[in-house]
Amino acid sequence: MDLTLNIWRQKDAKSKGRFVTYQLKNISQNCSFLEMLDILNEQLIMQNQEPVAFDHDCREGICGMCSLYINGRPHGPDDAVTTCQLHMRKFKDGDTIVVEPWRARPFPVIKDLLVDRTAFDKIIQDGGYISVNTGAAAEANNILVSKTSAELSMDAAACIGCGACVAACKNASAMLFVSAKVSNLALLPQGKIEAKSRVQKMVSKMDELGFGNCTNTYACEAECPKLISRSNIARLNREFFCAKIA
Amino acid sequence: MAELQAKIPNGPLAGKWTNYKDHQNLVNPTNKRKLDIVVVGTGLAGASAAASLAEMGFNVKIFCYQDSPRRAHSIAAQGGINAAKNYPNDGDSIYRLFYDTIKGGDYRSREANVYRLAEVSNNIIDQCVAQGVPFAREYSGSLENRSFGGALVSRTFFARGQTGQQLLLGAYGALSRQIKLGMVTMYNRHEMLDLVIVEGKARGIIARDLVTGKLERHFGHAVVMATGGYGNVFYLSTNAMGSNVSVCWQVFKKGAYFANPCFTQIHPTCIPVHGDYQSKLTLMSESLRNDGRIWVPKKKEDAEKHRKGQIKAKEISEDDRDYYLERRYPAYGNLVPRDVASRAAKERCDAGFGVGPTGLAVFLDFEGAIKRLGKHVIEERYGNLFQMYEKIVDENPYENPMMIYPAVHYAMGGTWVDYELMTTIPGLYALGEANFSDHGANRLGASALMQGLADGYFVLPYTIQNYLAGEIRVPRMSTDKPEFEDAEKNVRNRLEKLIGIKGSKSVDYFHKELGKIMWEYVGMGRNEQGLKKAIELIRALRKDFWKDVRITGSLEELNPELEKANRVADFLEMGELLALDALTRNESCGGHFREEYQTSEGECLRNDLDYMYVAAWEYLKDGEFELHKEPLKYEEIEVKQRIYK
Ligand SMILES: Cc1cc2nc3c(=O)[nH]c(=O)nc-3n(C[C@H](O)[C@H](O)[C@H](O)COP(=O)(O)OP(=O)(O)OC[C@H]3O[C@@H](n4cnc5c(N)ncnc54)[C@H](O)[C@@H]3O)c2cc1C
Ligand code: FES
Numbered sequence: 052m053d054l055t056l057n058i059w060r061q062k063d064a065k066s067k068g069r070f071v072t073y074q075l076k077n078i079s080q081n082c083s084f085l086e087m088l089d090i091l092n093e094q095l096i097m098q099n100q101e102p103v104a105f106d107h108d109c110r111e112g113i114c115g116m117c118s119l120y121i122n123g124r125p126h127g128p129d130d131a132v133t134t135c136q137l138h139m140r141k142f143k144d145g146d147t148i149v150v151e152p153w154r155a156r157p158f159p160v161i162k163d164l165l166v167d168r169t170a171f172d173k174i175i176q177d178g179g180y181i182s183v184n185t186g187a188a189a190e191a192n193n194i195l196v197s198k199t200s201a202e203l204s205m206d207a208a209a210c211i212g213c214g215a216c217v218a219a220c221k222n223a224s225a226m227l228f229v230s231a232k233v234s235n236l237a238l239l240p241q242g243k244i245e246a247k248s249r250v251q252k253m254v255s256k257m258d259e260l261g262f263g264n265c266t267n268t269y270a271c272e273a274e275c276p277k278l279i280s281r282s283n284i285a286r287l288n289r290e291f292f293c294a295k296i297a
Numbered sequence: 298m299a300e301l302q303a304k305i306p307n308g309p310l311a312g313k314w315t316n317y318k319d320h321q322n323l324v325n326p327t328n329k330r331k332l333d334i335v336v337v338g339t340g341l342a343g344a345s346a347a348a349s350l351a352e353m354g355f356n357v358k359i360f361c362y363q364d365s366p367r368r369a370h371s372i373a374a375q376g377g378i379n380a381a382k383n384y385p386n387d388g389d390s391i392y393r394l395f396y397d398t399i400k401g402g403d404y405r406s407r408e409a410n411v412y413r414l415a416e417v418s419n420n421i422i423d424q425c426v427a428q429g430v431p432f433a434r435e436y437s438g439s440l441e442n443r444s445f446g447g448a449l450v451s452r453t454f455f456a457r458g459q460t461g462q463q464l465l466l467g468a469y470g471a472l473s474r475q476i477k478l479g480m481v482t483m484y485n486r487h488e489m490l491d492l493v494i495v496e497g498k499a500r501g502i503i504a505r506d507l508v509t510g511k512l513e514r515h516f517g518h519a520v521v522m523a524t525g526g527y528g529n530v531f532y533l534s535t536n537a538m539g540s541n542v543s544v545c546w547q548v549f550k551k552g553a554y555f556a557n558p559c560f561t562q563i564h565p566t567c568i569p570v571h572g573d574y575q576s577k578l579t580l581m582s583e584s585l586r587n588d589g590r591i592w593v594p595k596k597k598e599d600a601e602k603h604r605k606g607q608i609k610a611k612e613i614s615e616d617d618r619d620y621y622l623e624r625r626y627p628a629y630g631n632l633v634p635r636d637v638a639s640r641a642a643k644e645r646c647d648a649g650f651g652v653g654p655t656g657l658a659v660f661l662d663f664e665g666a667i668k669r670l671g672k673h674v675i676e677e678r679y680g681n682l683f684q685m686y687e688k689i690v691d692e693n694p695y696e697n698p699m700m701i702y703p704a705v706h707y708a709m710g711g712t713w714v715d716y717e718l719m720t721t722i723p724g725l726y727a728l729g730e731a732n733f734s735d736h737g738a739n740r741l742g743a744s745a746l747m748q749g750l751a752d753g754y755f756v757l758p759y760t761i762q763n764y765l766a767g768e769i770r771v772p773r774m775s776t777d778k779p780e781f782e783d784a785e786k787n788v789r790n791r792l793e794k795l796i797g798i799k800g801s802k803s804v805d806y807f808h809k810e811l812g813k814i815m816w817e818y819v820g821m822g823r824n825e826q827g828l829k830k831a832i833e834l835i836r837a838l839r840k841d842f843w844k845d846v847r848i849t850g851s852l853e854e855l856n857p858e859l860e861k862a863n864r865v866a867d868f869l870e871m872g873e874l875l876a877l878d879a880l881t882r883n884e885s886c887g888g889h890f891r892e893e894y895q896t897s898e899g900e901c902l903r904n905d906l907d908y909m910y911v912a913a914w915e916y917l918k919d920g921e922f923e924l925h926k927e928p929l930k931y932e933e934i935e936v937k938q939r940i941y942k
Contacts, residue, residue, distance in 0.1 A: 063854065063855070079572055079574065081571055081572055081691075082572065082574050083576075083689075085576070086574050086575065086576050089574065089576055089805070090574055093803055093805060095849075096803045096847060096849055096858070097803070099847075099849065100849070101849050101850055102849065102857070102858060104855060104857055106364060107538060108363055108368055108370070108537040108538055108539050109368075109370060109372065109373045109537045109538075110537070110538060110576060110577045110579075111373060111577070111579050111580075111685065112685060112688075113372050113373050113459070113462055114363070114368040114370070114372050114373065114537065115365075115367070115368060115372075116363055116364065116368050129688075131684070132688055136685070136688050136689070138688065138689070138691070140691060161508055161855060162854075162855045165855070167364070168364055168365065169364070169365070169485065171365065172365050172366070172367075172473065172483075172485075175469070175470065175473045176473040176474070176476050176477040177477065179470060179473065180428070180429075180470030180471060180473055180474050181427065181428050181429045181470065182474060183424075183427045183428060183471075184349075184352045185345070185348065185349040185352055185424060185471070185754045185755070185758065186420075186424075186754075186755075187427070188420070188423040188424045188426065188427035188428075189423065189427065190423055191382070191419075191422045191423045191426040191427075191440055192382075192384065192439050192440060194426075195434075195437065195438030195439060196434055196438055197434070197438050198434045198435065198436050198438070201431050201432070201433065201434040202431075204429075204431040205431040205456055205457060205459075205463075208431050208456075208462075208463060208466065209457075209459060209462075209681075211372075211462075212365065212367060235429065235431065236429045238431075239429050239431065241426065241427055241428075241429050242429045
């Protein structure tokens with residue numbers, strides 16, 4: 052298929068960006084979206100132009116490194132996939148595709164389609180773990196965990212930290228991301244001990260880093276490539292409330 | 298020439314590690330604060346090591362090239378992690394895990410290391426559960442296990458098809474906690490470009506800030522590299538796009554030996570290649586072989602019809618299917634080790650029974666399992682893998698069997714280390730997939746996660762003290778020292794040279810060409826003539842690269858093409874060593890299959906008399922390497938032919 056691409060180009064964090072239009076011919080349906088960008092870049096290099104910079108690594112939908120706002124949707128038109136797992140069969144011959152970086156204040160653009168997501172790491176650093184030193188663990192089967200809790204915890208833990216939820220949210224809220232971590236740990240007996248301080252620290256860090264408030268529109272859930280459920284946000288709110296009154 | 302001293306402790310096998318720990322040197326708490334450790338890599342091995350070292354009180358600086366430590370390629374591991382807990386009460390033990398790993402590695406790994414690995418495996422599970430890793434559970438609330446290849450017991454712990462992700466998030470949590478406490482400084486989007494040696498000891502690194510392009514110097518009393526595997530020397534592999542051999546190669550050129558480079562693993566169950574624009578291959582976890590059955594048509598006509606799209610798998614009757622693994626290996630069936638399963642698939646496809654548009658695929662069928670257990674059970678066990686398959690191939694694997702083919706997956710070879718995980722450069726340690734130590738010629742499924750975490754949580758934090766205890770009087774060094782300056786200058790020269798070539802071909806062009814050579818001549822089947830040819834072709838390609846590669850942009854900015862070029866330049870040298878090692882090893886064992894050395898049934902023909910050694914290569918100069926042999930001695934177990942029938 053033949054395509055017109057409108058891609059955001061920006062030299063670095065300080066420069067102003069703009070859209071640039073490119074034409075691509077003969078793209079196979081079975082090509083992934085990033086492989087399509089590889090082909091574009093190969094073309095640009097051959098024309099002695101700078102290739103488009105974008106983040107990616109595993110290319111199998113698990114590392115959370117790829118991003119991209121494609122035709123107005125984080126990770127593009129297909130549901131429940133990351134950009135690296137999006138395939139060109141979701142587009143038609145002659146389509147124009149608009150490609151932008153995540154747009155959210157806490158995720159400044161570094162270059163072209165690459166953004167800085169270290170704010171997510173900072174939130175996790177503020178309590179997104181269980182404080183156990185190496186060697187201090189008890190025999191694994193000493194504390195039983197119900198299958199239901201383990202499964203629910205795993206549902207939340209499937210978050211890949213890509214930032215699509217923030218990019219999708221009109222307030223750039225990180226509630227889905229934070230609530231996924233809070234739930235993952237709060238649902239397990241091992242995580243209960245620090246649950247109160249964890250939720251308070253993580254939420255206040257999120258606010259401090261400039262993420263917006265959650266106004267319950269749930270665009271985050273709709274765009275999450277890993278189908279993280281909004282029920283985690285409800286759980287976070289409960290945990291937060293309990294921590295406050297305790 | 299450094300001498301090969303594996304430093305294996307004395308005494309009976311089962312007591313060696315305890316014996317070591319009882320007598321090693323330790324560093325006292327006040328002195329720990331005065332010591333800096335550089336850790337390169339934030340995968341399971343690097344993150345677990347950094348967190349543990351920081352908890353003990355050392356100052357740690359840690360590096361990764363991704364934007365976050367949580368994105369290291371360990372995140373992609375799917376199926377599970379082994380441990381000898383024996384929860385299912387099916388006869389497992391530390392000894393059995395040790396034995397299976399040695400046998401699985403085709404008797405080419407070091408006995409004492411493997412025993413230690415099995416010994417600490419149970420602590421890993423305890424640690425991860427305490428960190429909140431949501432492992433699968435039985436209805437009783439206890440931990441659930443499943444089976445992996447090469448074992449007759451169920452000893453694999455898992456978190457759906459995302460075990461690596463969950464384990465890494467556990468280690469990342471522990472690392473994050475130490476970052477918050479100020480014990481670890483994190484350098485993300487940083488790439489190590491050289492090792493700094495001062496008076497014969499590893500004392501730091503040169504790294505490039507990938508955002509600004511600036512070169513930086515970092516001092517450490519010791520340096521730990523946990524930079525993952527080199528499967529991308531084949532271009533197409535299940536590794537991440539950025540996975541590389543560069544750090545192993547940099548230290549190789551500075552004197553660290555490289556061991557068994559030809560021991561590479563081809564994983565039997567991956568989504569087949571479909572186009573030349575393809576950038577990577579996707580693994581379908583080995584755990585699928587618990588419930589999936591592998592087959593090809595019995596009749597060539599059926600295979601041909603399937604290739605032309607004239608029939609569907611389902612239309613081929615039960616009697617006309619060849620479940621070739623169950624036929625050839627009745628004892629292990631679909632759960633034979635990876636090398637065996639991969640070769641068997643190649644054998645069937647080469648004989649004309651392959652399916653799918655290219656004929657380079659076999660079926661992995663869940664029909665029986667779905668009938669037996671119900672679709673919901675299969676969905677619960679493998680849901681994300683089935684979804685991934687469908688997104689890539691555009692076919693529903695609940696309805697039609699998956700089509701799969703072997704692909705490059707894992708590097709058993711790597712930087713040579715002794716029992717303490719120290720390389721031949723004093724003060725330089727290698728962990729995880731980057732080292733060579735525990736998997737011999739073939740790694741069993743679910744053992745890499747175990748090894749990475751064993752190295753990082755439970756081995757290195759002890760052994761590194763034995764070295765650092767002697768360094769407590771060494772003050773932090775200034776990075777203005779000439780050794781740092783020289784190293785930085787060399788790095789700058791190399792990068793400037795690369796950018797200055799301004800040739801006519803892209804970096805990807807060279808990487809793809811190298812991949813073709815490697816897959817063709819150094820892949821699943823190797824022979825003398827092909828290997829010699831590969832070496833010639835690689836040399837020519839390397840020459841062409843340094844004359845004709847085109848890198849746009851400059852050094853002082855974010856420049857992904859430059860990053861790639863630097864890695865491909867190393868692959869172009871390493872590929873040659875890999876082929877040379879394969880050429881030198883005149884036997885077949887594990888993942889290394891030399892066509893000249895096989896039994897009449899097409900199985901590996903090992904030569905224990907002449908090749909029961911670790912091949913440790915020393916770098917002399919460009920394209921010149923010297924072989925050192927570390928003989929392997931088996932005291933506890935009897936070396937046998939590896940039979941899975
Ligand atoms: C798809 C897939 C599935 C797998 N499934 C399983 C499984 O089910 N069970 C199992 O046991 N094993 C599995 N494996 C193997 C296992 O995941 C890996 O061997 C293991 O995770 C490697 O961990 P590591 O810490 O050594 O390296 P990695 O996780 O690869 O980490 C390497 C680190 O080094 C950094 N790095 C690399 N080069 C540089 C540089 N130059 N400068 C700075 N930093 C650098 C990277 O940024 C990264 O942080 C799987 C592998 C793959 C590819
Ligand atoms: S590149 Fe890893 S999730 Fe897309």
